[in-house]
Amino acid sequence: MKASIMPSISIIVPVYNAEKYLEACLESLENQTLSDIEIICIDDGSTDESFEILKRHAQKDTRLRLYAQENAGVSAARNRGLDLVQGRYVMFVDSDDIIAAQACELLMKQAQSHHSEIIVFAGKTFPTTKWKDSCWATRTVHYSASESVFALLNEAGSIPLMCNKLYANALIKRTNARFNTSLKLGEDHAFQMNIFPFAHGISYLNECLYFYRGHDESAVNQANQDWDEQARLHLEIVKYVIASWQKLNIIAKYNEALLRWVSDFFFDAARKCSFNTRQEVGAELKQLLHDTFDSALESTLDDTQWHNLHFIIDTPNVRNPKPLITFIYTRIADEKLSKHVLMSALMQYEQRIEIRIDNGYKTPELAKLVEHDVRATFYDKAQSSQLLDTITSPYVIFAQSNSAYMEGCVNHIFDRLHMIEYKNECAEKGVKPTPLARERYIRGEHFFPADVVVFNDSAKIVRNEDPFFALTPNYQLSYSSEKIYSYEALAPRVYNVVSLSPENKAYHVDFLKKHHEIWNAQQEFSMAYGALNVSACLPYARAILLMDRALLVTHSLTIKRASAASDYGKRITEMLEQTSTRNDVEQSTDTSGFYAALGSYLLALDDSINNYSIYEEIFPFMQACARNIQAHLGSTTWEDKDEIAQWNSLCTFSSQEHFNTKSNLHVNRLTEANTEALDELSAAWGNAARLDSMVHEFYHSISYKTGRVVTYPVRYLYYNIQKLIRR
Known part of the structure; x- marks a missing residue:
C-alpha cells in the first residue's frame, strides 16, 4: 500500500530481537481500517531475524519505513522515530504487542471531535497481569488545557504506560518532547510527566484497542524482579522529573500536585525494597525535597500521602529510637x-x-x-x-x-x-x-x-x-x-x-x-x-x-520429612500433657473451659498441616491427644458448628477420612471469610465511586477553576520568596 505525504497517524515501533512476535505486531498495523498511516520501525541492533522480517514487510507495504541503528536502547529508538515522523498524530507500539484493527480510526475520530492533543485509551494484557491492567483508561471523558495536570495525576490511564496514547505531533514539536536515554526504567512515566502539562485538551476513550504481551524477557518483568534496584530507579525518575519541571518553569504553578505525585509514585517501590536500601534512598529523597519544596506544602497532602511520604524519608532515623x-x-x-x-x-x-x-x-x-x-x-x-x-x-x-x-x-x-x-x-x-x-x-x-x-x-x-x-x-x-x-x-x-x-x-x-x-x-x-x-x-x-x-x-x-513429622507429633503430645497437668488447671473449679481451649488449640495445629503424607505420621498423636482431652471436656463445647464437626471427626475417623473432612471445613471457613470481605469491599467500592464522582464534579466546577486562577499569583510569589529564603 502506498504511503501518504502527510499521514494522519505515524506509528513508531522500536524493535530489538522480537522475531517471535514481530509478524503478529506488523500484521495488526498493516491491517488497520484507517489506511492513512505510516509505520516507522527502528531496528535497535537486533541479532536475530527481526531485521529480515522488517525488510520483507517494507517491500510489500510502502507505508512501512525501516531504519537500523546500533543497539542504544528503547528510548533512543523512540527518539529516532520522533525525529522522522511526518504524521499529524503519533503513537507508539511495542514490537511484541498488537493493536485492534479499528484502533487508528477510532482514535482519529476522538481527536477530531474534541480537538485533543492527547488521547488515552484502554487495553488488555495477555496473559492477564493485574497491575498493568489497572493502567488503562476506564471511562470516556475530556479535560481542557487548564485541567491537564489534574488529568495526568488523577485519571486512570495517564501514567505510566506509553502504548495507550495518541499524541498530536504539534504538541511534541512545541515541547520538543523526547525520552531520557539515561533512565533504565520509567522512561514512559517521565515522558508523560513532561508532556501532559502542555496539552491543549486531553481525551480518554474507554475502548480496548491495545493488547500488551507479558513474557519473561520484557523489560518491565525483568525490572520488577529486584525491588532494591526499583527503588533506586524510582529515585532517578523523581530527580529527572523535578529537574525537568524546574527547567520548564512549571514547578511553582504545580508544586502541590508534584509533591503528591512524588509520595504516590515512590511509596510502593520503597515499601517493597529492603530496609537498608530504603535508608539510602530515603535520605537522598529527603534532601531533594528539602531543596525543592517549602516544608509547608506537606499540609496539602492527605493523611495517606503524608504517611506514605514520611514512611520513606523518615527511614534513616528509624534505628535511633x-x-x-x-x-x-x-x-x-x-x-x-x-x-x-x-x-x-x-x-x-x-x-x-x-x-x-x-x-x-x-x-x-x-x-x-x-x-x-x-x-x-x-x-x-x-x-x-x-x-x-x-x-x-x-x-x-x-x-x-x-x-x-x-x-x-x-x-x-x-x-x-x-x-x-x-x-x-x-x-x-x-x-x-x-x-x-x-x-x-x-x-x-x-x-x-x-x-x-x-x-x-x-x-x-x-x-x-x-x-x-x-x-x-x-x-x-x-x-x-x-x-x-x-x-x-x-x-x-x-x-x-x-x-x-x-x-x-x-x-x-x-x-x-x-x-x-x-x-x-x-x-x-x-x-x-x-x-x-x-x-x-x-x-x-x-x-x-x-x-x-x-x-x-x-x-x-x-x-x-516424615521422621520430623513424627517428632513433631511427640512434641505436641508432651506439650499437651504438661499443659493439662499444671497445678492451677487441676485446682480450677471449671476445668472444662480450659480443656475446650486446649481442644481448639489442637484443632489449630490440625489445620496447619495440609500435606497428607506428613499428616499421616502426625495423626496418631493428634487423635490420642484429642481423645485424652475429650475425657475432660464433659458437656462443654464450642460455639462454632464446624469446629464441633472437626473435633468429632478427629476423635473418631481414620486419618484419610478426617483429612478430607477437615479440608472441606477449612474451605467452608475461607469461603465464609471471603464472602464477608467481598461484602465489605462492595460497600467500599460503591462509596469510592460516589466520592470519585463528587471529586470530578468539584474539580470541573467554575468556582474551583476561578479560585485556582485568582490565587495563582499569590501562590507563585509565596513559593519564590520561600525559595530565596532557603538559599
Missing part, C-alpha cells in the same frame, strides 16, 4: 520458614521493629534478606534462655513459621494502645479529646502498657472466642469499653477468648521478664509448646487488650 516490637521466629522440627512469611514482618508499615530468627531457619534466601535489613538477626538456639534479656522493644510477638502478619499489624496495635492512653490522660486532666491533639500524641512515645494484646487471624484458624459467648457480666468486675480485661474478668473462658495459640498475641516484655520463671524459656513460645507457655503467663495478666481485628494470616505448616 528503640524498636516498638520484636518478632521472634523459633524453629521446632524440620519445618521451613518461607520468604513470604518473613517478609510480612520486614514489610510492616511501622518500621520501628526488630526481628530475631532461629538459626535453624537459616537458608541462603533468608540470609540474603537479613543481610539487607539491619533490624533482623539470627540467634543461636543454645542462647534462647537469655533471648528475652536482649530485647529492647516494649512488646514481643512469638511468631510461627506459618504466621504471616498484615502489613499494618504493628500500626493497629500501637494506634489502639496510644488511643487508650490518650483517652486516659484526657480523663485525668478533664479535657475533651480532639483529633489533632490525638495525632500529636500518637507520634510520641506514650502508650497504654497492656500485659497482653490479642488479635485475630483472617481464616479463623486461631479460634478466638467472643468473650460474651459463655460469660455473664459481674458487677464486681470491670468490663472496659476499650475491651481491656483482667485474667479474672475473663475466667473461666479466658483461654477460649484469647486462644492458646502463641502467634496472635503481643506480650509486654516487662510483664514476661517479671514472670520469667513461669514460662518455658528454653523451649520458648514455639508452635509445639505454645499452649504451655500461654497458659502459664495469662493467670498473671492484669490488662489483656482484645482487638476485634484480623492482623494475622495462618498458612500451612511446612514440614519436609
Whole structure:
C-alpha cells in the first residue's frame, strides 16, 4: 500500500530481537481500517531475524519505513522515530504487542471531535497481569488545557504506560518532547510527566484497542524482579522529573500536585525494597525535597500521602529510637520458614521493629534478606534462655513459621494502645479529646502498657472466642469499653477468648521478664509448646487488650520429612500433657473451659498441616491427644458448628477420612471469610465511586477553576520568596 505525504497517524515501533512476535505486531498495523498511516520501525541492533522480517514487510507495504541503528536502547529508538515522523498524530507500539484493527480510526475520530492533543485509551494484557491492567483508561471523558495536570495525576490511564496514547505531533514539536536515554526504567512515566502539562485538551476513550504481551524477557518483568534496584530507579525518575519541571518553569504553578505525585509514585517501590536500601534512598529523597519544596506544602497532602511520604524519608532515623516490637521466629522440627512469611514482618508499615530468627531457619534466601535489613538477626538456639534479656522493644510477638502478619499489624496495635492512653490522660486532666491533639500524641512515645494484646487471624484458624459467648457480666468486675480485661474478668473462658495459640498475641516484655520463671524459656513460645507457655503467663495478666481485628494470616505448616513429622507429633503430645497437668488447671473449679481451649488449640495445629503424607505420621498423636482431652471436656463445647464437626471427626475417623473432612471445613471457613470481605469491599467500592464522582464534579466546577486562577499569583510569589529564603 502506498504511503501518504502527510499521514494522519505515524506509528513508531522500536524493535530489538522480537522475531517471535514481530509478524503478529506488523500484521495488526498493516491491517488497520484507517489506511492513512505510516509505520516507522527502528531496528535497535537486533541479532536475530527481526531485521529480515522488517525488510520483507517494507517491500510489500510502502507505508512501512525501516531504519537500523546500533543497539542504544528503547528510548533512543523512540527518539529516532520522533525525529522522522511526518504524521499529524503519533503513537507508539511495542514490537511484541498488537493493536485492534479499528484502533487508528477510532482514535482519529476522538481527536477530531474534541480537538485533543492527547488521547488515552484502554487495553488488555495477555496473559492477564493485574497491575498493568489497572493502567488503562476506564471511562470516556475530556479535560481542557487548564485541567491537564489534574488529568495526568488523577485519571486512570495517564501514567505510566506509553502504548495507550495518541499524541498530536504539534504538541511534541512545541515541547520538543523526547525520552531520557539515561533512565533504565520509567522512561514512559517521565515522558508523560513532561508532556501532559502542555496539552491543549486531553481525551480518554474507554475502548480496548491495545493488547500488551507479558513474557519473561520484557523489560518491565525483568525490572520488577529486584525491588532494591526499583527503588533506586524510582529515585532517578523523581530527580529527572523535578529537574525537568524546574527547567520548564512549571514547578511553582504545580508544586502541590508534584509533591503528591512524588509520595504516590515512590511509596510502593520503597515499601517493597529492603530496609537498608530504603535508608539510602530515603535520605537522598529527603534532601531533594528539602531543596525543592517549602516544608509547608506537606499540609496539602492527605493523611495517606503524608504517611506514605514520611514512611520513606523518615527511614534513616528509624534505628535511633528503640524498636516498638520484636518478632521472634523459633524453629521446632524440620519445618521451613518461607520468604513470604518473613517478609510480612520486614514489610510492616511501622518500621520501628526488630526481628530475631532461629538459626535453624537459616537458608541462603533468608540470609540474603537479613543481610539487607539491619533490624533482623539470627540467634543461636543454645542462647534462647537469655533471648528475652536482649530485647529492647516494649512488646514481643512469638511468631510461627506459618504466621504471616498484615502489613499494618504493628500500626493497629500501637494506634489502639496510644488511643487508650490518650483517652486516659484526657480523663485525668478533664479535657475533651480532639483529633489533632490525638495525632500529636500518637507520634510520641506514650502508650497504654497492656500485659497482653490479642488479635485475630483472617481464616479463623486461631479460634478466638467472643468473650460474651459463655460469660455473664459481674458487677464486681470491670468490663472496659476499650475491651481491656483482667485474667479474672475473663475466667473461666479466658483461654477460649484469647486462644492458646502463641502467634496472635503481643506480650509486654516487662510483664514476661517479671514472670520469667513461669514460662518455658528454653523451649520458648514455639508452635509445639505454645499452649504451655500461654497458659502459664495469662493467670498473671492484669490488662489483656482484645482487638476485634484480623492482623494475622495462618498458612500451612511446612514440614519436609516424615521422621520430623513424627517428632513433631511427640512434641505436641508432651506439650499437651504438661499443659493439662499444671497445678492451677487441676485446682480450677471449671476445668472444662480450659480443656475446650486446649481442644481448639489442637484443632489449630490440625489445620496447619495440609500435606497428607506428613499428616499421616502426625495423626496418631493428634487423635490420642484429642481423645485424652475429650475425657475432660464433659458437656462443654464450642460455639462454632464446624469446629464441633472437626473435633468429632478427629476423635473418631481414620486419618484419610478426617483429612478430607477437615479440608472441606477449612474451605467452608475461607469461603465464609471471603464472602464477608467481598461484602465489605462492595460497600467500599460503591462509596469510592460516589466520592470519585463528587471529586470530578468539584474539580470541573467554575468556582474551583476561578479560585485556582485568582490565587495563582499569590501562590507563585509565596513559593519564590520561600525559595530565596532557603538559599
